Amino acid sequence: MFNELHIPNESKILLIVLDGLGGLEKDGKTELETADTPNLDKLAAQSSLGLTTAVDIGITPGSGPAHLALFGYDPLENNIGRGVLAALGIGYELKRGDVAARGNFARIEEGVITDRRAGRIPTEENERLCRKLTDAIDEIEEVKIHIRTVKQHRFVVVFEGEGLSHELTESDPQIAGKSPLVIKALAEDAGKTARIVNRFVLQAQEVLEDEDRANTILLRGFASLPDLIPFPELYELNAAAIATYPMYKGLSKLVGMNVLETGSTWEDELQTLKNNLDNYNFFYLHFKETDAAGEDGDFDKKVKLIAEFDSAILPELMEMGFDVLVVTGDHSTPALLASHSWHPNPFLLHAPGTALTEGRPGFSERICARGVLGQLYSLEVMSLLLAHAKRLKKYGA
Amino acid sequence: MFNELHIPNESKILLIVLDGLGGLEKDGKTELETADTPNLDKLAAQSSLGLTTAVDIGITPGSGPAHLALFGYDPLENNIGRGVLAALGIGYELKRGDVAARGNFARIEEGVITDRRAGRIPTEENERLCRKLTDAIDEIEEVKIHIRTVKQHRFVVVFEGEGLSHELTESDPQIAGKSPLVIKALAEDAGKTARIVNRFVLQAQEVLEDEDRANTILLRGFASLPDLIPFPELYELNAAAIATYPMYKGLSKLVGMNVLETGSTWEDELQTLKNNLDNYNFFYLHFKETDAAGEDGDFDKKVKLIAEFDSAILPELMEMGFDVLVVTGDHSTPALLASHSWHPNPFLLHAPGTALTEGRPGFSERICARGVLGQLYSLEVMSLLLAHAKRLKKYGA
Numbered sequence: 001m002f003n004e005l006h007i008p009n010e011s012k013i014l015l016i017v018l019d020g021l022g023g024l025e026k027d028g029k030t031e032l033e034t035a036d037t038p039n040l041d042k043l044a045a046q047s048s049l050g051l052t053t054a055v056d057i058g059i060t061p062g063s064g065p066a067h068l069a070l071f072g073y074d075p076l077e078n079n080i081g082r083g084v085l086a087a088l089g090i091g092y093e094l095k096r097g098d099v100a101a102r103g104n105f106a107r108i109e110e111g112v113i114t115d116r117r118a119g120r121i122p123t124e125e126n127e128r129l130c131r132k133l134t135d136a137i138d139e140i141e142e143v144k145i146h147i148r149t150v151k152q153h154r155f156v157v158v159f160e161g162e163g164l165s166h167e168l169t170e171s172d173p174q175i176a177g178k179s180p181l182v183i184k185a186l187a188e189d190a191g192k193t194a195r196i197v198n199r200f201v202l203q204a205q206e207v208l209e210d211e212d213r214a215n216t217i218l219l220r221g222f223a224s225l226p227d228l229i230p231f232p233e234l235y236e237l238n239a240a241a242i243a244t245y246p247m248y249k250g251l252s253k254l255v256g257m258n259v260l261e262t263g264s265t266w267e268d269e270l271q272t273l274k275n276n277l278d279n280y281n282f283f284y285l286h287f288k289e290t291d292a293a294g295e296d297g298d299f300d301k302k303v304k305l306i307a308e309f310d311s312a313i314l315p316e317l318m319e320m321g322f323d324v325l326v327v328t329g330d331h332s333t334p335a336l337l338a339s340h341s342w343h344p345n346p347f348l349l350h351a352p353g354t355a356l357t358e359g360r361p362g363f364s365e366r367i368c369a370r371g372v373l374g375q376l377y378s379l380e381v382m383s384l385l386l387a388h389a390k391r392l393k394k395y396g397a
Numbered sequence: 398m399f400n401e402l403h404i405p406n407e408s409k410i411l412l413i414v415l416d417g418l419g420g421l422e423k424d425g426k427t428e429l430e431t432a433d434t435p436n437l438d439k440l441a442a443q444s445s446l447g448l449t450t451a452v453d454i455g456i457t458p459g460s461g462p463a464h465l466a467l468f469g470y471d472p473l474e475n476n477i478g479r480g481v482l483a484a485l486g487i488g489y490e491l492k493r494g495d496v497a498a499r500g501n502f503a504r505i506e507e508g509v510i511t512d513r514r515a516g517r518i519p520t521e522e523n524e525r526l527c528r529k530l531t532d533a534i535d536e537i538e539e540v541k542i543h544i545r546t547v548k549q550h551r552f553v554v555v556f557e558g559e560g561l562s563h564e565l566t567e568s569d570p571q572i573a574g575k576s577p578l579v580i581k582a583l584a585e586d587a588g589k590t591a592r593i594v595n596r597f598v599l600q601a602q603e604v605l606e607d608e609d610r611a612n613t614i615l616l617r618g619f620a621s622l623p624d625l626i627p628f629p630e631l632y633e634l635n636a637a638a639i640a641t642y643p644m645y646k647g648l649s650k651l652v653g654m655n656v657l658e659t660g661s662t663w664e665d666e667l668q669t670l671k672n673n674l675d676n677y678n679f680f681y682l683h684f685k686e687t688d689a690a691g692e693d694g695d696f697d698k699k700v701k702l703i704a705e706f707d708s709a710i711l712p713e714l715m716e717m718g719f720d721v722l723v724v725t726g727d728h729s730t731p732a733l734l735a736s737h738s739w740h741p742n743p744f745l746l747h748a749p750g751t752a753l754t755e756g757r758p759g760f761s762e763r764i765c766a767r768g769v770l771g772q773l774y775s776l777e778v779m780s781l782l783l784a785h786a787k788r789l790k791k792y793g794a
Contacts, residue, residue, distance in 0.1 A: 005456075353733065356421060356740060356762055372763055374772035376454060383455030387739040394737055395452055396459035396472065397482045 006236045011323040011389035013237070013282045014273075017070070018309060019063070020291030020333025022345050022365055026299050031335060032346060033364045034299075035306035039314045040327065044348055044363040048355045050373025051344035051365070052381060054331050060342045064088075066330035067251045071284075072235070072382035073228055080254075081166065081223020086156045088250025090148055094225055099164045099193060102221040103147075103155040104172065105129060105214035106180075108205075113176050117153040118214035129214055130155055136207040140196050157219065159197065164224075165190035171201055172218035180218060197222075230256030235386060240276055242269050243286035252284060266313055277320060285317075294333030295340075302335050324388045325350040326381070327363075344375060351388035403633045408720040408786035410634070410679045414467070415706060416460070417688030417730025419742050419762055423696050428732060429743060430761045431696075432703035436711045437724065441745055441760040445752040447770025448741035448762070449778060451728050457739045460688075463727035464648050468681075469632070469779035470625055477651075478563065478620020483553045485647025487545055491622055496561045496590060499618040500544075500552040501569065502526060502611035503577075505602075510573050514550040515611035526611055527552055533604045537593045554616065556594065561621075562587035568598055569615035577615060594619075627653030632783060637673060639666050640683035649681060663710055674717060682714075691730030692737075699732050721785045722747040723778070724760075741772060748785035 023031035054066040055075050064085050065075035083100035094100060105126065107115035121129075126149045133147045143161030150156055167187035171180045180201070185194040201217060208215045231239050233256070241252030241259045249259045258280070262272040266287060273283060287309065293302035317325065327350075332343040346368040349355055356372050369375070376384075386392050420428035451463040452472050461482050462472035480497035491497060502523065504512035518526075523546045530544045540558030547553055564584035568577045577598070582591040598614060605612045628636050630653070638649030638656045646656045655677070659669035663684060670680060684706065690699035714722065724747075729740040743765040746752055753769050766772070773781075783789045 354421070354738075356427070356766075357425075359425060359763065370767050372766040374448065374766060380454040383453065384739075385455075387455035387457065392455065392457065392739070394457045394459050396462035396476060397479055 005392045005395060007391055007393050008236060009390060011281065011391060012321075013324045013385050013389055014285060014317065014320070014322040014326065015070070015283065015385070016285045016317065016325070016327045017067075017287070017330050018290045018306070018327065019286065019288050019330055020294040020340065021306075021329030022332030022334070022341075022343050023294065023302065024334035024336045024341075024343070026336060030365055031294075031299060031302040032306060033366075035303045035310065037307060037310040037363060039310045039318075040348070040363040041361040043314070043318065043327075043350055044358055044367070045361040046352070046357050047348050047350040048373045049358055049363070049368045049371025050347045050349075051368045051371070051375045052328060052347045052378045053344045053375065054378045058342050060340050061331045062340070063247060063330060064251060066378065067248065068255070069378035070328075070330055070381055071231060071255050072379060073255065074379060078226045078228060080226055082221030083156070083166070083223035084225060085247070086150060086154075086221070087148075087158060088254065089247040090150055090156060091246035091250065092146070092148055092156060092158060093253075094158065095160065096225050097160075097162075097164060099159045099166045099222055099224055101157050101197075101219045101223070103157050104218045105153045105155070106216050106218050107213055108180070108216040111179050113173060113178060113180060113216075113218070115213070116172070116176055116218060120152045121214055123149065123151050125214070126150075126152060126155060129208065129211070133204055133207055137200065137203050140199050140203070141192070143196050145200060153214070157200070159193065159200075163189070164193045166193075166222040166224045168194055168197060168222040170220035170222070172220045180216065183219065225254065228255055232256055235282070235382060236391070237282040238280045239282040239284065240280040241284045241286070242272050243284075243288070244269065245286075245288050248286045248288070257284060266309070270313055270316055273317075273320070290329075291333045294335050295338060297335050297338035299335035323351065324385050326385065345378070347371075347373065347376075347381075349373065349384065349388065354388045354390065402789045402792060404788055404790050405633060406787060408678065408788060409718075410721040410782050410786050411682060411714065411717070411719040411723065412467070412680065412782065413682045413714065413722070413724045414464075414684065414727050415687045415703070415724065416683065416685050416727055417691040417737065418703075418726030419729030419731070419738075419740050420691065420699065421731035421733045421740070423733060427762050428691075428696060428699040429703060430763070432700045432707070434704060434707040434760060436707045436715075437745070437760040438758040440711070440715065440724075440747055441755055441764070442758040443749070443754050444745050444747040445770050446755055446760070446765045446768025447744045447746075448765045448768070448772045449725065449744045449775045450741045450772065451775045455739050457737050458728045459737070460644060460727060461648065463775065464645065465652075466775035467725075467727055467778055468628060468652050469776060470652065471776060475623045475625060477623055479618030480553070480563070480620035481622060482644070483547060483551075483618070484555060485651065486644040487547055487553060488643035488647065489543070489545055489553060489555060490650075491555065492557065493622050494557075494559075494561060496556045496563045496619055496621055498554050498616045498620070500554050501615045502550045502552070503613050503615050504610055505577070505613040508576050510570065510575060510577060510613075510615070512610070513569070513571075513573055513615065517549045518611055520546065520548050522611070523547075523549060523552060526605070526608070530601055530604055534597065534600050537596050537600070538589070540593050542597060550611070554597070556590065556597075560586070561590045563590075563619040563621040565591055565594065565619045567617035567619070569617040577613065580616065622651065625652055629653055632679070632779060633788070634679040635677045636679040636681065637677040638681045638683070639669050640681075640685070641666065642683075642685050645683045645685070654681060663706070667710055667713055670714075670717070687726075688730045691732050692735060694732050694735035696732035720748060721782050723782065727775075742775070744768075744770065744773075744778075746770065746781065746785065751785045751787065
């Protein structure tokens with residue numbers, strides 16, 4: 001619908017994602033409720049609040065689907081395959097048409113897998129094995145093969161060449177005591193890729209046969225880049241992404257945002273935003289650490305980080321004069337669960353002159369649940385932002 | 398689903414639409430919050446409240462889509478073309494199969510448009526030109542041609558005859574300095590209509606060639622009546638519409654309601670309702686002025702009108718003993734934006750004995766956001782009304 005409704009104007013939008021922001025209570029208060037956040041609380045009084053669901057009620061999203069939804073791409077229709085996510089996660093720059101897969105180094109004896117993870121070899125050992133494979137195998141049938149370490153027993157392999165398909169079965173039998181599976185084509189035009197991938201597995205096994213623990217490889221999650229309408233085209237926005245982790249940079253690049261070079265601290269990200277303020281009209285600003293603290297089950301650290309955002313970062317962001325400013329999470333990561341969760345995300349929309357305001361201070365999961373925006377899907381966020389930026393004209397007369 | 402669940406009974410439903418009711422804050426209060434509304438506030442305590450979205454989150458609806466949604470017709474599937482809306486807006490009674498288009502009187506010199514609006518000629522001048530065209534062109538290939546003034550340079554033309562199609566391109570190049578476009582068929586069966594419409598344009602140009610400012614016409618927005626299941630059939634309701642503006646009468650007629658003759662004031666509309674109370678079991682009662690004040694950016698006038706509705710109209714409506722009474726808007730028209738907006742509509746559902754009540758007085762956008770009905774789509778309103786009127790039986794056992 002957007003294509004017909006766009007109105008270009010001078011407005012600027014800032015989408016701040018505190019990764020894994022939402023939480024659960026310890027001693028009756030969530031991380032957000034426990035943190036001292038005078039600036040967020042005050043801002044909330046002049047903003048609209050709500051809760052957003054990333055994928056669906058009760059569904060815990062990965063970072064890929066959660067971010068895609070927030071950027072306005074249906075995460076169910078555009079599921080990004082594991083191979084692509086793994087490649088994005090290590091900063092590998094996939095090209096359209098590449099086929100990526102997740103790999104495990106594994107132990108095989110007399111044709112049967114005895115350890116699917118090769119004893120969780122150290123990452124340095126993984127790096128040595130990747131170099132050994134790379135030195136021995138460069139390309140097969142004019143398809144270039146790129147092998148990259150992830151961590152411990154895990155690596156990524158990317159096949160680059162003409163006419164490849166990711167419509168393949170996996171070689172990993174998912175259980176020890178079985179033989180690796182021959183990879184098969186799941187589509188008519190995937191026969192060539194299946195043949196090349198099987199040849200790669202055989203060659204890799206030859207290269208590794210003298211290894212002690214990791215004498216074979218298992219492949220799964222074959223995937224290619226999804227075919228998305230680029231963000232700048234979809235919304236007529238000149239969009240920049242500021243993030244420190246490869247995965248989020250990769251996702252931003254995937255949807256067509258410009259990924260800005262930045263340092264590793266929150267202050268670095270803030271400085272990058274300042275330096276580029278005049279060059280874009282949409283900024284996605286990502287802070288990863290809140291999620292990491294949640295994943296570690298470290299309630300106090302997550303509280304401290306939220307308070308730090310409130311005191312050290314938010315005031316400067318507010319001074320930049322954005323027409324629309326959002327503070328939210330991509331998904332919740334309650335420290336009490338030490339993992340991502342299905343709980344909807346606190347969502348704050350500040351848009352002076354176009355947003356109905358709450359009229360009273362306070363920003364938390366419970367306050368957002370009673371906010372004027374009610375409960376919405378992350379997928380609906382982009383149209384709200386465009387509306388509040390007065391970038392959409394009337395539908396019908 | 399409705400068709401299988403209807404239960405006829407004696408209940409009566411009143412749907413009151415204060416056009417453009419929802420607003421935004423000036424000095425911390427919206428129009429509805431600023432207005433003195435003791436009766437609405439008291440009624441709200443005995444009602445269920447919520448917010449309704451007409452078309453979609455962030456989408457600002459025109460009056461056509463907003464009303465269609467409220468009447469239970471999907472506004473995205475049943476987009477009413479501009480030509481039809483223009484015809485409804487001047488009270489022209491379109492018949493099924495008619496093709497309507499919006500027209501501009503324009504200035505052409507040596508085959509090139511020099512003014513798409515013919516200097517915004519006065520409406521009286523438009524009326525003279527429409528009479529001139531009507532006198533000269535009655536029909537082409539047995540298709541009758543009806544030409545009606547709208548305002549200034551704008552008119553409506555309706556083609557009435559057998560086998561016509563609205564699947565046509567436009568003649569308006571949308572920019573001065575270009576030649577008018579030849580109208581082309583967009584569907585196989587539209588060839589005849591394209592030929593007739595192009596002949597009409599040529600004949601009109603001949604008729605107008607001696608005119609000073611308006612020596613040609615431009616046509617766009619070809620449209621026919623959509624094929625909707627009539628309201629009385631869809632809901633098994635004997636429905637009447639009371640409205641003063643042609644557009645809303647036209648929309649009501651379009652969905653199959655009986656449009657009652659009424660005067661131009663709110664009191665006239667009230668009297669019309671009283672006079673017809675026994676003849677219908679569903680009334681759509683439309684008050685336009687709140688929207689007009691919002692469109693004019695006149696915050697105080699909108700406040701005054703809401704208070705007037707509360708004191709002069711609502712008490713009498715409440716005495717009529719409707720089983721289900723709704724007070725809502727079709728879309729929001731905040732005076733601060735001086736236009737329609739995407740903000741959801743305050744929605745009050747009074748149904749003694751069947752509606753969960755709020756239990757505390759107050760009716761505003763913010764109170765509705767926290768109401769027991771939560772946030773819903775306008776498209777869901779009709780089933781709520783039928784349910785509260787006990788007109789729907791159980792689905793499944």
